[in-house]
Amino acid sequence: MKSAVNSFVFLLVCALALWTRLYKIEEPPHVAWDETHFGKHANFYLNRTFFFDVHPPLAKMLIAMAGYMTGYNGTFQFDKPGDKYEDHKYVGMRTFCALIGCLVVPSAYLTVFLLSGSVTASFVASLVIIFDTGTLTLSQYILLDSPLMCFIMLSTCSLAAFRVFHQDKHSHFSLVWWLSMATTGFFLACAISVKFVGLFVIVLAGINTIADLWDLLGDLKLTKLHLAQHFAARALCLILLPAATYLAFFAVHFRILNRSGNGDAFFSSAFQSQLIGNELYNCSVPEYVAYGSIVTMKNHRAGGGLLHSHPHLYPEGVGIMQQQITAYSHKDENNKFLIKPAQQNFSLELNASSPIHYVKSGDIIVLEHIMTRRNLHSHVVQAPLTTRHFQVTGYGENGSGDANDFWMIEVTGGSKGDRIKTVSSVVRLTHVSIGCSLHSHDKQLPKWGWEQMEVTCNPSSRDPNNLWNIEGNINEKLPNGDIDFYRPSFLESVVEAHKIMTQVNNNLKPKEGEITSRPWEWPVNYRGQRFSGVGADTFRVYLLGNPVLFWGNIVWLFVFMFLYVIRAIFLQRGKQESNDVKAYRDKMSYAAVWLFAGWALHYLPFYLMGRVLYFHHYFPAFLYSSMLTGVVVEFVLQSASQLLSSGDWQREVVLYSSGLLGLTTVILTSFYLFRGLSYGMEGPLSDNENSTMYGLKWLDSWEF
Template identity: 35%
Template sequence: MAKKSSSPTATKLKSAALKHNKTLKDDDNVLTLDPLVEPLFQKGYIREYLITTPTTTLLKKRQLKNKELLFFIIPLIVISIFVRLSNLSNPNSVVFDEVHFGGFAKKYILGTYFMDVHPPLAKMLYAAVGSLGGFKGDFDFKSIGDKFPDTTPYVFMRQFPAILGIGTVLLCYLTLRQSGVRPIIAFITSLLLIIENSNVTISRYILLDSPLVFFIASSIYAFKKFEIQIPFSVGWFRALIATGIALGLALSSKWVGLFTVAWVGCLCLYQLWFLIGDLSVNTKKVWAHFFLRGILLLGIPLALYFGFFAIHFKLLKNEGDGAAFMSSAFRAGLNGNKIPTDITAEVGLGSVVTIRHMDTQGGYLHSHDHFYPTGSKQQQITLYPHLDSNNKWLIEPYNGTIHNITFVPLINGMKIRLKHLNTGRRLHSHDEKPPVSERDWQKEASCYGYEGFEGDANDDFVVEIVNHRTEPGQAQAFVKALKTVFRLRHAMTGHYLFSSEVKLPDWGFGQQEVSTASSGKRHLTHWYIETNENSILPKSQQTIINYPKLSLWKKFIESHRKMWKINSGLTDHHHWQSSPTEWPFLLRGINYWGNDHKQVYLLGNAVTWWSTTAIIFAFIIYSGISILNWHLGGSISTNKHVFNFNVQLFSYVLGWGLHYLPFFIMGRQLFLHHYLPALYFGILALGQFFELFTSYLTAQNKIVNKIGYFILAVFVSLGFVFYLNYSSLIYGTPWTKSSCELSRPFSSWDFDCNTFYKSLDQYLIEEESASSSNKPSKETETVKAEAKQTPKSKPKLAKKEPHIESPPNPKKAVNPEKLNEQLAPPAIDDKIKTPKKR
């Protein structure tokens, strides 16, 4: 009997089953796994539209396979541990910004207030780690190169950023897997991140960069996972909330996190555009997407950001050097403050007062028995930030003596004179240019007079109350201490008593210049009275007031105004600063540390660095050509590999741009490490290109495909060779002068080769002689003599000084008997003078 042939339908079913079984088998094989699905389009009224809702098939394809743990994840962890955690005890002294962030950890532990330009989370985490390690705040982290005592768990504290660096590598792998990259390509890309020199360097020291990049990487991973979830499912909400939390952590570590929030926001708007065009999604769901994403992706980060500042203020409850940059009302809430209390509110003729400037850190209207070297050469008028008897002024009537019979209140529009209590000279102005700010609209303010001199018309000032900044009520008619904000108009010239951030030179002890001005920012002419004593006013009629206790919200607002102002003021030139135009091309690094003929220098891995730059610029050109072609009637490829490449690379290049381009409009000092968040996006983009290269561009032919993988292997090998060659600059280990010079192809890579010995044997002999208490042998003496012939010029370090300007040096400007009354000068914590990094 003849065999019955199969029907066409049965043949199709059998073919589909075989194809399905092959797909399942391929999906189980981590080497041949295909994580992509074809994009789905539906025919609309006019044109096709993209189906935006992910499928369960896509979710299943993007799930991690059990074999990945064995073949990829565990090896990544092992290699990362070796690279990131090796020899963290070296150097055993302070490196680069450990000056600041180690110092901040100390201040958190001691509870002393400091001022910094960055949000508090990462610094609080370092303090927590240090406290767990037994750090009691007994080491100052004062200068680069200071050796750590045994009581400082610096290795334990350095392990924290190193572990976060390992976490960033894993997040890189997981992110690429969620964005449609096969395990082997995700593994190769993560290897490049492991051996990326600059990322290794930042993860070995007590710096903000490693926590920041980790939290940004967490945000990217959470959002990429969110993109492939079925809308409004449990997984969708979980990923959305995780994204919000990660964004909050990034934002609370450094303001660069704002760029990551902007990246997520831009992608949400981009996705909402396609949701609106997806006719299978009704209007109600589109609005649900809009509001849920907006509330969770903005609300959670802002709540976390505010919450961490609340903890920050709670921990820093004691007076500290950074308090000098806050208002007296803010400082009044700190333990151990010396802010005046129980102040008489009523101000009038005969009152002895101290007058504070409102909107600078200059402090009190001040004079002392020193004179301008130019101009009128009369007695100096300055602003001084500390309590001192030279801040006291007597309020006099402009046309006579004070009558000690009745109290005459100071009112709006009253003409007065201010007599300096210690020297007897009066506040004065005239037609002379100020000593530093030689502007036509500013005139010199001075103190003038002598014994028996009753003053002249140039001593007369008119009080003008500023109603919109003054507490409503009587304080807007009568000048009240603490409550009334006023201006002092010079009666003869119409100029107002004025001060900005301009500092006097050494002859003025670095104190803040005061002048009179007819122009300038109006708020810089605003003053208020802090202390007030008046013997004429009976005690029974005196109202005693104090600074009000600031709410958490007011503390939050004030601290951010100061942070913004200080950050904007970091404009002085720094030896190791660089321009954003240089960063993508790795034209220069930063010297972190140098000692004992060794050096730590921040330098990226040029193989990876330049490749990311090439891919990003190539994609921008490719996108422009594709868009032009589409406008000319051409079609956009819907091949799943090309489609996914376009979508994912667009998001990563967008992230790169948002974390890089804003630096072009910043006027402050900038350094290479500011580029590292953008570089992370670039590495993700590079991984996406590798995926397209091996799964589409070279996949049509097995031989060509093998050549493609061989090229990737060579690429990774080159990156590894670069990492090894420059590893001495990462770990601060011995290197030779000749090897250093051969490894410096560009003069702009300005690590100092003269730092290193001529041979490695010299390091060994030095170590042996250092550990031996016996008299050195002749051989040792010979080697040491050779070492002395080697130039020992230490590399110029990116020395980090206070971020904020130190207060004026009192020198002779204060009464020596009153020095004990002054607040401790702010040793301040974040750069304005030299290092000014970050």
Template identity: 30%
Template sequence: LRLDMTLIFVLAFTVITRLWALHAPSQAVWDEVHFGRFAGEYIRGRFFFDLHPPLGKLIFAAVAWLGGQKTAFTMSKIGDAYDGSTVPYLLMRLVSASCGIAIVLVIYLLLRGLGCSRWTCNLGAWLIAVDNASCILSRLIILDAQLVLACLITITACVWMTRFPRFSRSWLLCLLLSGLGLGITTSIKLVGLGAVGIVGLITLHDLGQRLQEVLHKPTRATVQRWLADFALRSICLVALPLAIYVGTFALHLALLPRSGTGDAFFSKPFQASLDGNIHNLPLDGPPQLANGSVVSLRSLHGSSAWLHSHAHRYPVYPNGTDGLVSSHQQQVTAFSFTNDYNSLWRLELVRQGEFSLAAKPLISTPSDLPQLLYHGDLIRLVHVATGLPLHTHDVAAPLTPTLQEVSCFAPGDHRVPPGQVGHQPKMDIWRIDVTDTTEPEVLALRSALRFVHANTSAALLISGQNLPSWGFFQLEVAATRDINQVSTLAWTWVADHHVHDQLPKASKEHVPEISFWGKLVELHQVMYEAQSRLSKQAHAYSSPPLIWPLVFQGISFWQHPENNQQIYLLGNPLVWWLLSVGHATQCVPTLALVVDLESRREFRARILFTHTAFFRRLAWGVGVLGAGWLILYLPFVLMERQLFLHSYWPALCLRQVLGPRKKANTHTH
């Protein structure tokens, strides 16, 4: 390709708009919260679940690791500051920005492959460069820029392949690049399956034409060449993409060997393959909990931490603006050190008649055994070291005022919330719920448990915040009355280190092993089910696909809390509207020409004979881009769930170059 000064100008403009002040804002923007967290999970090796294939997230994780990130991504919501963290967010954004710059160059090459003039190619590249939406989506830690670049490279390589002689070095290189592109595109997002459809149409068209030539003059040599062509395409366009796709999942699973936030979505055999999962830990005591069981309670929220208490009290401190003070009762925290005597709790069953809510009939237990515990039983959690019961009340937690304080209550405690007088012994009763199965047994290491306070209906949880020095920097334990406002794992507990002298030891539970292929199938089943469960309700920034080309509604990605600066995703109205009008106006005369030619058969033959090259170029260029746009766009029209404007970007890129391609053909004619 000769030096094109206009293209250099377009690329320079693109570099400036994609890289200028890339560090701003130094806060988490939109889905950076999710993809940054996924990168941190790869670095820590903790299993997670996401709707999309893993390659794009693996790329971000690799860049984060090379940039020095060694810990978790701590930004939990839009607007959380990167300042002071170890997250190399600038390098991670640079991945997307580099892809955004490359997209403009690939658009130019795609139009050249379709036979367009340099003027037309530069126009197509310029339309992408000046598009606001393309610019914004190329500056964030999200998958869209990677997806669009891989998709366009795939289509471009396939188009250029049709320009070279079969089996030439250039033809083989383009074929290989097409296969690599297909594997990479589908491994980033399943929207990349649209590229499979586009490449499939081009391949079928090309193979069909060559098959007609073979059938017209069948010889042994022509048949062998066609079969060799078919075999090479099968290897490069089917086997190679599948190998890449499966390989990314193999790498994904290899990098996430430890139990994490994604465990609960999967079967017991899948979970048992993860280090530290409750189904992968050996039972060191009786399998089922009973009245009098002594256990340690491990939270599934983040890194391992056990429910803990010690002979230190909450300090007397002002608690917000409501005038309340702390209870000054014994601290309850979560401690990351295992085998600590202060982390042992005895479960005492509340009998019928002792408490008004304990009217549920108990499931019978053999007379020679202590009463076994079942889902819904009422219990006390008694701290073994101090003998005090776990307690919560209407006092704000020390660090999170919206949560209730959790403490251990002694009969002599006199500091109680205003309006409460003396000791209230019934405030130490909890309901034990089994949340991960319909089976009622409360099992050590196997059951996911929730403890709900009988009087206030507040669930015991870890807030995720570290207490100051008076709490020895251990994790805050509190209780919430609204479990829907916190992560499920925050209030999920597992009983381990179970001891009970009157119960028999457990025999080893047999959990079937699961192969890599079994994991791969289950992963895709869960991905499909999660996609089908996505909300169908309208969102403030969701929009129906039919209005996407008209850019009537955008998405607010980020807003400064003080000066109302915003990052708002919106396409360039001038470009989008002109393309919509242009496509509509060009469809009418094209249709009229076809009707006119059909009505005048004798004139049609002369027109087609005289302008055969023009019609072939028109059908080829517009057909590839138009079909590609429809393949990438129409599936969203058929979906019944929340959809957002950014999903239109892959189809938009083909639509934006479809206009220049039509114009080029019109000028040629």
């Protein structure tokens, strides 16, 4: 009987998930919020054009595949939110995200059931997730959130299944034991291959694995060989398999994106030499650098920018008001500099009949910015951000300047007189008068510097961020050279990609006018995020959790902590429980603690992060708190109905059922009231009595 009820309820919640996620999936028929980013990324995959993003590639590749399979051709530009899709086939990508978002619900149901054995707990947890407007909204658009939540929940469900098989010693090393552990490892790799937030569920799995191994270590009946087999099995399925899967996704990513694109400049010159259409591909640049060459110089650190200038001056009060010199992560004409000897008649060097003079280590050179004809210059004035360094500017007129434009170029690890090679020579530029070295790092200038990276002159010559290489080299008098040997290995490319992703991710800043938030705001649903539209004449979607469910989760979380502490005190004081009661409470307590740990691991680390944060970062943690709610509700309903029924089992059933029915009614009613947040609001705003949302703006910080 219980099995039949369980199957029916499971199918019911799956059907509800499909209905809520696929309803009105085509609306709005325009770009909403971050679809402008991830739709564009699908274009890049379909066109095989290299790009850079702070997130790993799996979800973006899956979205692109969904678009390809449903007839999308990768031509819509996704320029900005509000752009009409018109005849472009966007619904397939939204449907894929919705379907993969649907998998969150059965995964949550099975997780709670495996941990608690309760159909009611699983049902309540599923209802909270299904009818939360925020989770629903994130599942209906071309975003990374639904794949992320899906793989986190599949990882959690597989881990819970493995825990069940692990507790049955007779199933150790059986087929289902191996499958549950292997699927856990695979889905862990998938989770972190969508966003690095997937690391939190890996930590959850790691804690559980350590606890399992610790228990096994204390089992004196196990032989050393048997114990070693347990260690090896976990190393294989939870370390080697996820690592291989993760690397495989990057291998596919690099294999698809083999054409030069706007992400090239984030990566090293050696990496760029692999991209079809890049100026470094197939030896399309001279091997050596000569005077008269037009060069681009790239900071040699991972994610280093290209030396750059533009006609704008440093503002008043920031050093001397001369032309800005920055580092820029995109290629354009303002990255080009003419390399000149410092103390020669340069007009002779430009004569077509004159001999070629190669730039050598130890030479004194001048770098003239091509677009503005000003020279790279430094002086003993504080840099804008790094005040212990000196300011670097563009100075002079028509290529003429002064002695503060002189730089000595040296090849690191080379000898004086060595020729400077394109790409492969790692060089240091030392200011002749001051003795400082040209330097760049990941500090971004304010708006006046276009948020490009600061370039300074560093008094410390040993800083690795003082190193540069010549990336572009244009000189009609020089033959092209063979640079195949510069290309990095696959693993070197993966390491470089991760260094750049980490660096850029840590420096993310909000877009102009964008609403950011802090972690304390998330559980209390303090502020949402506009997805589409603002005014009364627009189709409006607003990312906000269902307030009844969000606040209910917080209440049940505190109820859990209270009950857990009270029971611990009673047990410590010697209170006795019958075997059946103890078994039930131990099981529910274990399930609740397990899910509470999942919530804490996916929420609390955000307090330590310095990067920009958004409300949608909370939703993986919300899934765990919703599952915890299901477990605590079941425990409270069961305990309260038993207490109030005085041993009358019929009265107990009525009380239990009434409580469950009442809670279900509250969940459904709250969703009905706030459904417009997800499915769209049109007409008057919420402060107008004719609005469908009138009276529902319970907090002033909500913006609908």
